[in-house]
Structure formats: C-alpha cells, structure tokens
Amino acid sequence: xxxxxxxxxxxxxxxxxxxxxxxxxxxxxxxxxxxxxxVDGMLYISLITxxxxxxxxxxxxxxxxxxxxxxxxxxxxxxxxxxIAFVTGDLVSGESAMGTIRLLLTKPISRFTxxxxxxxxxxxxxxxxxxxxxxxxxxxxxxxxxxxxxxxLKSDGLVVFQENDINWRFFYAFMIAxxxxxxxxxxALTLSCFSENSIGPIVSTMGIILLFTIIxxxxxxxxxxxxxxxFTTHMAAWRYxxxxxxxxxxxxxxxxxxxxxxAVLLLIAFxxxxxxxxxx
Amino acid sequence: MSETNKIVEVKNLxxxxxxxxxxxxxxxxxxxxxxxxxxGPNGAGKSTTIRTILSLISxxxxxxxxxxxxxxxxxxxILSKIGCIVEKPDFYKYLSAQKxxxxxxxxxxxxxxxxxxNELIDFVGLSGRExxxxxxxxxxMKQRLGIAQTLLHDPELxxxxxxxxxxxxQGIIDVRNLILQLKNEKxxxxxxxxxxxxxxxxxxxxxxxxxKGKTIxxxxxxxxxxxxxxxxxxKLDNVPKAIQILKQHSDYAxxxxxxxxxxxxxxxxxxxxxxxxxxxxxxxxxVSGIETKRKLEDYFLKLVNN
Numbered sequence: 001x002x003x004x005x006x007x008x009x010x011x012x013x014x015x016x017x018x019x020x021x022x023x024x025x026x027x028x029x030x031x032x033x034x035x036x037x038x039v040d041g042m043l044y045i046s047l048i049t050x051x052x053x054x055x056x057x058x059x060x061x062x063x064x065x066x067x068x069x070x071x072x073x074x075x076x077x078x079x080x081x082x083x084i085a086f087v088t089g090d091l092v093s094g095e096s097a098m099g100t101i102r103l104l105l106t107k108p109i110s111r112f113t114x115x116x117x118x119x120x121x122x123x124x125x126x127x128x129x130x131x132x133x134x135x136x137x138x139x140x141x142x143x144x145x146x147x148x149x150x151x152x153l154k155s156d157g158l159v160v161f162q163e164n165d166i167n168w169r170f171f172y173a174f175m176i177a178x179x180x181x182x183x184x185x186x187x188a189l190t191l192s193c194f195s196e197n198s199i200g201p202i203v204s205t206m207g208i209i210l211l212f213t214i215i216x217x218x219x220x221x222x223x224x225x226x227x228x229x230x231f232t233t234h235m236a237a238w239r240y241x242x243x244x245x246x247x248x249x250x251x252x253x254x255x256x257x258x259x260x261x262x263a264v265l266l267l268i269a270f271x272x273x274x275x276x277x278x279x280x
Numbered sequence: 281m282s283e284t285n286k287i288v289e290v291k292n293l294x295x296x297x298x299x300x301x302x303x304x305x306x307x308x309x310x311x312x313x314x315x316x317x318x319x320g321p322n323g324a325g326k327s328t329t330i331r332t333i334l335s336l337i338s339x340x341x342x343x344x345x346x347x348x349x350x351x352x353x354x355x356x357x358i359l360s361k362i363g364c365i366v367e368k369p370d371f372y373k374y375l376s377a378q379k380x381x382x383x384x385x386x387x388x389x390x391x392x393x394x395x396x397x398n399e400l401i402d403f404v405g406l407s408g409r410e411x412x413x414x415x416x417x418x419x420x421m422k423q424r425l426g427i428a429q430t431l432l433h434d435p436e437l438x439x440x441x442x443x444x445x446x447x448x449x450q451g452i453i454d455v456r457n458l459i460l461q462l463k464n465e466k467x468x469x470x471x472x473x474x475x476x477x478x479x480x481x482x483x484x485x486x487x488x489x490x491x492k493g494k495t496i497x498x499x500x501x502x503x504x505x506x507x508x509x510x511x512x513x514x515k516l517d518n519v520p521k522a523i524q525i526l527k528q529h530s531d532y533a534x535x536x537x538x539x540x541x542x543x544x545x546x547x548x549x550x551x552x553x554x555x556x557x558x559x560x561x562x563x564x565x566x567v568s569g570i571e572t573k574r575k576l577e578d579y580f581l582k583l584v585n586n
Contacts, residue, residue, distance in 0.1 A: 099370030108360035
C-alpha cells in the first residue's frame with residue numbers, strides 16, 4: 001500500500017502545474033546566469049582574482065564549467081528551498097484546502113502510510129530538482145564553457161583543484177545539498193500538517209529559514225550555543241567538499257544534524273497528522 | 281433484528297470541541313439493507329457523527345462498531361467495506377475524471393480493473409467526459425463522479441452526506457433512483473443525510489433526527505409518520521362558514537384550524553378527510569380541492585422547534 005500511495009502522490013505532483021514552477025525557475029535562473037557569464041564572465045572573474053594578480057599568475061581557462069557550476073550552486077542554494085517548499089508545503093494543506101483530504105482519509109490506508117508516502121514523494125521531487133540543478137550547472141556549464149581547474153575563494157585564501165579532482169567533489173556536494181533540501185521539504189511538509197491552506201506553510205518555511213539564517217550569521221555570543229544546531233547552518237555543508245584536505249568530522253556532524261532535523265520534523269508531522277480532526 | 285445484522289452500532293457518542301458539545305450521547309443502529317436517513321438542521325451534528333463513523337474525527341467518548349468490529353482497532357478493514365461522499369464531492373481538479381478514479385481505486389484495498397472504472401463512468405452518465413479535467417466539471421458532474429468513486433470497490437455500506445445538494449431536479453431523481461437500486465438490487469446498506477427531507481421520506485426505511493447534538497427521535501420512517509397527525513388543505517368557496525361548522529362539531533372542535541385565503545388547513549388524521557369532506561358537502565360548502573400536507577418537513581420542524 002505504501003508503494004501505491006507513493007505512486008499516487010508522485011502522480012499528483014506530476015500533474016500539478018505548480019510543480020513545474022520550481023523546475024522552470026531553476027532552468028530560467030541558470031540560463032540567465034550562463035548567458036551573463038558567457039557575455040561578461042571574465043569581468044566578473046577579474047573582480048575575484050584582481051586581489052591576487054600582484055602575487056599570482058593565472059594561466060589557462062579560468063572561466064570554465066567547473067567554476068560556473070560552483071558559482072551557480074552557491075547562488076541558488078538560498079533560492080531552491082523556496083521552490084521546494086512551494087510544492088512540499090502544499091502536500092497536506094493543499095488536500096485540506098481542496099477538500100480531497102476527506103476522501104483520502106476514508107480509504108483503507110493508515111494516516112501513517114499516507115504521510116510517509118507524501119514524505120517519500122517529496123524526497124523524490126527534491127531529488128529531481130537537485131538533479132536538474134546538477135545537470136544545468138555542471139553538465140551544461142561544462143558543455144558551454146569547457147572544463148579546467150577549479151579556483152575556489154576561501155576566507156583564508158585561494159584553493160585550486162585540479163580538473164581530474166573535481167567531479168567526485170561535485171557529486172558529494174550535490175548529495176549533501178539534496179539532504180539539506182530534504183530537510184527544507186520535511187519542514188514544509190510538517191508545517192503543512194498544521195495548516196488548512198497552501199500559502200501558510202510555504203511562507204512559514206521561508207520565514208523559519210530566514211530567521212535561522214539571520215541568527216546563524218549574527219556574530220553575537222548569545223547565539224553561539226544554538227548556531228551549530230540550526231539546520232540552516234548546515235545548508236552550506238556542500239562547501240566542505242571543496243576544502244583541502246576534507247574535514248570529515250565537520251561533514252559527518254552536518255549530516256547528523258540534518259538527519260536529526262528530518263527525524264524530529266517527521267515525528268512532529270506524524271503526531272499532528274494522526275490526531276488531526278478533518279473539519280474542512 | 282439480530283445483533284449480527286447490525287452494520288453500524290453507535291453507542292453514547294460524544295464529541296466536544298473545548299467547552300462546545302457537538303454531539304451528546306448519540307446512539308443508533310443501522311441494520312443490513314437499511315436506507316437510514318440522517319436528519320437535522322444545520323449544525324445539528326450530522327456531519328460530525330458521519331465523520332466520526334468514518335474516522336475523520338476522533339470521538340471524545342462513546343463506541344462506534346461497524347460490521348461487528350470496533351472502529352478504532354479495525355479502521356482499515358472497516359473502511360475497505362465503506363464507500364462515501366462526505367459533504368462536497370471534491371476531487372483533484374487538475375486530474376481527469378478517469379485519473380481521479382484510478383487514483384482512488386489504487387488505494388481502495390481491492391483490485392479494481394480499468395473496465396470496472398469505465399463501467400462506473402458509464403453508469404453515472406459521464407461517458408465521453410472521462411478524459412476531461414475535473415476543474416471543468418459542474419457540481420452535478422462532480423456529484424456523479426463522487427457516486428462512481430463511492431461504488432468503485434463495491435462497498436457493503438454506503439454513506440452519502442447531502443448527496444443531492446446542488447443537483448438539478450433530474451439529478452435528484454437520478455440519485456434517488458440510484459439509491460433505491462443499490463438497496464433493492466445490490467442489497468447495500470445506505471446511510472444518507474439530506475436537507476431535502478422529502479428525499480428521506482421517499483427512500484429511507486429508518487431514520488434518526490438529531491438537533492443540537494442530541495437525538496430527538498429515531499425509528500422506522502413509516503411508524504414515526506403514521507403516528508402523527510397530518511395537515512389537510514381544503515380549497516373552499518366559503519371558508520368562514522366551514523370554520524364555524526367545524527367549531528360546532530364535537531369531533532373537530534379541538535382541531536387546529538388555519539385560514540389561508542380560500543384554503544382551510546386542518547390538523548387532523550388521515551381517516552377524517554372523507555368525513556370532513558362530507559360535512560362540508562352536507563352544509564353546501566363547495567370543495568374544489570383537497571391536499572394532504574403531512575410531510576416529513578412538518579414532522580421534522582415540529583420536533584426540532586420543540
């Protein structure tokens with residue numbers, strides 16, 4: 001029954017026009033970035049490399065697909081959660097708003113299974129969005145700009161990764177970015193269980209991300225103790241794969257924090273959804 | 281009626297929302313092959329009771345048994361034997377009628393073939409529109425699709441909450457005939473709530489009336505109505521004279537009488553109609569029409585207003 005229900009949920013996502021807004025948004029934004037980089041990319045890069053030109057000599061294709069992909073992920077990891085929440089925040093509340101929740105919950109399938117299937121469907125949707133992001137940034141970036149060494153600007157200097165040392169880093173970076181986005185999807189799904197309309201969970205999810213990001217970026221000692229536990233702090237964990245050497249402890253810690261958030265949010269969602277009186 | 285024939289058994293059902301009591305000790309049984317009417321004004325607690333039976337809302341206290349089993353412990357098994365429309369027939373409007381039915385068929389707990397879906401689409405008169413998105417459907421078409429969805433898995437118990445709301449007169453007749461067909465030909469048990477009380481009178485054999493969350497009355501429709509007086513409307517050429525005659529007659533002096541233009545409304549029994557008519561004829565009062573107005577509405581309103 002879980003498989004059939006998950007299939008149903010995927011079907012609903014596939015036929016819902018709003019599901020394509022996220023994917024369309026990613027395609028459009030990346031297309032604009034690629035176009036801008038093609039036209040004025042060197043000027044953009046010189047703003048970054050300018051500070052090192054006194055001491056370093058840059059040779060070869062600096063503005064390559066790898067750098068473009070890195071820039072794109074860095075730019076979009078803030079915006080993609082909105083596109084994810086736009087779909088996953090509607091999975092339960094949308095059914096309440098439409099009235100279909102009454103029909104759905106009178107079928108011989110437990111509420112636990114229904115919510116679990118919605119979670120799996122949101123994971124699959126998030127995976128497709130991540131895949132689209134990866135394809136558009138890495139594959140298309142390399143096709144248009146060619147390949148080459150990746151230059152990453154860090155707070156403590158410039159790190160250059162050799163061309164043959166990059167693909168696996170992107171693979172794992174996207175994997176952990178997927179985990180971050182699943183956390184956002186689960187947050188939106190959980191909030192969706194508390195609402196009877198679609199807008200509330202989407203706005204609330206973005207509000208929470210914004211609040212946590214502000215708390216995380218404020219250099220105030222009072223927030224030092226909670227900052228490491230905020231999921232937003234670990235949404236940039238994909239960047240750890242562009243450290244040399246890799247900080248495995250930090251990566252594992254981020255994964256644990258993100259997984260813990262998913263587990264706790266799912267538990268809250270299950271508790272709420274299983275006791276929810278359907279009054280709509 | 282034996283215990284085994286009880287399809288639905290509700291005992292002392294209570295549902296509170298904070299300090300507000302939506303249902304207060306409602307108890308009733310629905311037997312096999314009953315068409316059970318569920319009556320009550322808006323806010324009486326009908327939908328709350330129906331939603332409790334369907335496990336859409338939890339009860340504060342009380343017992344709900346279906347097919348002889350407690351609902352809480354056997355939810356999925358019980359729901360696999362029920363088909364329902366709760367309030368409005370809402371569907372995924374971005375999907376076609378056929379896709380909607382396929383989607384619900386998949387989680388109905390039974391193996392439902394495409395030909396069964398097509399058969400039901402045909403049965404409810406939506407052939408040719410099955411590929412259209414539900415967003416373009418009228419309320420009546422959605423109601424028909426709702427009935428098709430209800431029958432998908434050939435349920436033993438059918439619960440229809442306000443099934444004729446928004447339907448045109450032909451649609452209402454079609455739904456009524458369908459319910460009777462399901463009862464008579466397919467031996468289904470049906471619970472139906474409706475605001476169109478005459479509908480219940482025409483199709484239900486048993487009923488319950490609730491108001492403000494409490495049971496007002498329940499039993500066989502025929503028994504409940506037969507024990508009630510009826511209103512007879514005589515169309516007369518001399519109403520004041522007719523009133524005078526009735527007031528002087530020992531049998532009718534205490535009857536409730538009301539004049540409405542050239543009509544005289546008399547609260548009396550079915551057996552008295554011919555005697556009153558004879559009385560008017562003997563006194564040279566022209567009678568141009570007689571109409572009995574005893575309807576469930578009157579009974580319902582009388583009980584609810586009391």
